[in-house]
Amino acid sequence: MSDHAPVDTGTGYGRPRPTFMRELTLVGPGTPMGELLRRYWHPVGLVGDAGETPTALRVLGEDLVLFRDRRGRPGLVTARCAHRGTTLHYGRVEDRGIRCCYHGWLFDVEGRCLEQPCEPDGGPQRGRMRQPWYPLQERYGLVFAYMGPPARKPVLPRYEILETLEPGEFLEADDRSVGGGGPAVIPCNWLQHYENLMDTLHVPILHGSFSGPQFTAPMGLMPEVTWEPTDRGVKATSDRRLPDGTVLHRISEAVLPTLRVIPNPRVAQYARVETIGWVLPLDDTSFRIYTAGRVREPGEIASVRSRLHGKLWEELTPAEHRDFPGDYEAQVGQGPITFHSEENLVSSDRGVALVRRRLQQQVDALAEGRDPIGVSFDSAAPPVPFEAGNFLIERPPHAP
Numbered sequence: 141m142s143d144h145a146p147v148d149t150g151t152g153y154g155r156p157r158p159t160f161m162r163e164l165t166l167v168g169p170g171t172p173m174g175e176l177l178r179r180y181w182h183p184v185g186l187v188g189d190a191g192e193t194p195t196a197l198r199v200l201g202e203d204l205v206l207f208r209d210r211r212g213r214p215g216l217v218t219a220r221c222a223h224r225g226t227t228l229h230y231g232r233v234e235d236r237g238i239r240c241c242y243h244g245w246l247f248d249v250e251g252r253c254l255e256q257p258c259e260p261d262g263g264p265q266r267g268r269m270r271q272p273w274y275p276l277q278e279r280y281g282l283v284f285a286y287m288g289p290p291a292r293k294p295v296l297p298r299y300e301i302l303e304t305l306e307p308g309e310f311l312e313a314d315d316r317s318v319g320g321g322g323p324a325v326i327p328c329n330w331l332q333h334y335e336n337l338m339d340t341l342h343v344p345i346l347h348g349s350f351s352g353p354q355f356t357a358p359m360g361l362m363p364e365v366t367w368e369p370t371d372r373g374v375k376a377t378s379d380r381r382l383p384d385g386t387v388l389h390r391i392s393e394a395v396l397p398t399l400r401v402i403p404n405p406r407v408a409q410y411a412r413v414e415t416i417g418w419v420l421p422l423d424d425t426s427f428r429i430y431t432a433g434r435v436r437e438p439g440e441i442a443s444v445r446s447r448l449h450g451k452l453w454e455e456l457t458p459a460e461h462r463d464f465p466g467d468y469e470a471q472v473g474q475g476p477i478t479f480h481s482e483e484n485l486v487s488s489d490r491g492v493a494l495v496r497r498r499l500q501q502q503v504d505a506l507a508e509g510r511d512p513i514g515v516s517f518d519s520a521a522p523p524v525p526f527e528a529g530n531f532l533i534e535r536p537p538h539a540p
């Protein structure tokens with residue numbers, strides 16, 4: 141027997157080069173997920189972000205400029221000027237569109253070139269130039285963009301929970317990535333956050349005991365969880381038996397491809413979900429969350445941002461971030477794009493696996509020439525209903 145026989149000790153030496161699921165993570169034009177995401181409308185700003193000062197945006201890996209002409213029409217164009225490529229972020233907004241700072245070409249909200257002041261006779265060929273642009277619609281306090289094939293542009297969906305207000309409620313929109321556990325722009329791949337919506341069992345650990353209770357005491361109890369595919373995506377049902385024998389029956393939904401329909405984790409009231417969030421991939425390694433919801437006080441959406449000792453995430457010291465990790469730390473801690481080849485999924489990861497499978501099914505549908513779930517071309521379709529909410533019941537429906 142050799143002195144140098146291989147011994148399997150599980151050390152880190154010589155392990156295979158790690159890889160990630162490119163199909164589900166990358167969002168640029170021409171990638172499978174990038175093309176899937178481009179079949180839906182996405183919020184790209186608050187209504188107020190479309191104004192007379194051009195706003196530079198990054199969305200799905202594309203650099204864009206959002207503005208509003210002086211006639212009130214919002215416009216979204218690629219940042220790189222169709223003439224010789226400087227950014228329209230330095231442009232000037234006018235009555236009829238945005239004017240590039242370099243040679244003064246004027247583009248309207250649909251990218252038509254209206255003026256070329258350096259050309260003889262104002263540029264007789266200008267009608268042949270077009271600044272790439274994307275359609276916009278404003279709703280729920282947000283500006284939504286459609287960046288996909290024009291022939292497949294769906295209707296911008298309406299959502300029942302934002303269409304039927306209770307007395308005293310009004311709609312509010314927020315762009316601070318509420319639910320992300322950190323700053324507005326979160327530096328990791330969007331899927332790490334999105335699949336976390338169905339990672340129901342991290343709640344009693346990360347938020348309940350490790351850094352907890354970050355939410356309310358009942359949320360720290362270990363729930364009984366079931367995950368199911370729905371015709372909109374995936375839902376998780378978690379039941380927590382409370383000390384008085386009643387049950388906190390909580391339903392959360394991941395509505396594909398990017399909607400987070402998560403009841404308030406602070407369980408302020410037992411009721412249907414009040415807010416929805418759109419996870420917007422800015423590029424492959426960063427995302428942000430736009431939220432719209434029914435509120436009773438201005439600023440209510442942002443008021444649920446997590447606090448430690450009264451301090452917001454950005455006010456914490458490095459030591460506090462280390463000692464009291466939350467969603468931001470856990471998900472950014474997985475790396476810019478997590479290495480799926482190094483994961484070891486177990487039974488409590490069924491919800492995460494289901495989100496990935498449902499997304500993969502939509503990528504496959506597109507490859508087969510079908511439309512993915514959740515797109516509608518019927519402008520008379522009723523608002524989309526959700527099941528999500530926090531409910532108090534006598535006993536869980538699946539109890540013996």
Ligand code: FES
Pocket residue numbers: 221222223224225226240241242243244245
């Ligand atoms: S680069 Fe924009 S007008 Fe010349």
Ligand SMILES: [Fe+2]
Pocket residue numbers: 342343346347467
């Ligand atoms: Fe969490």
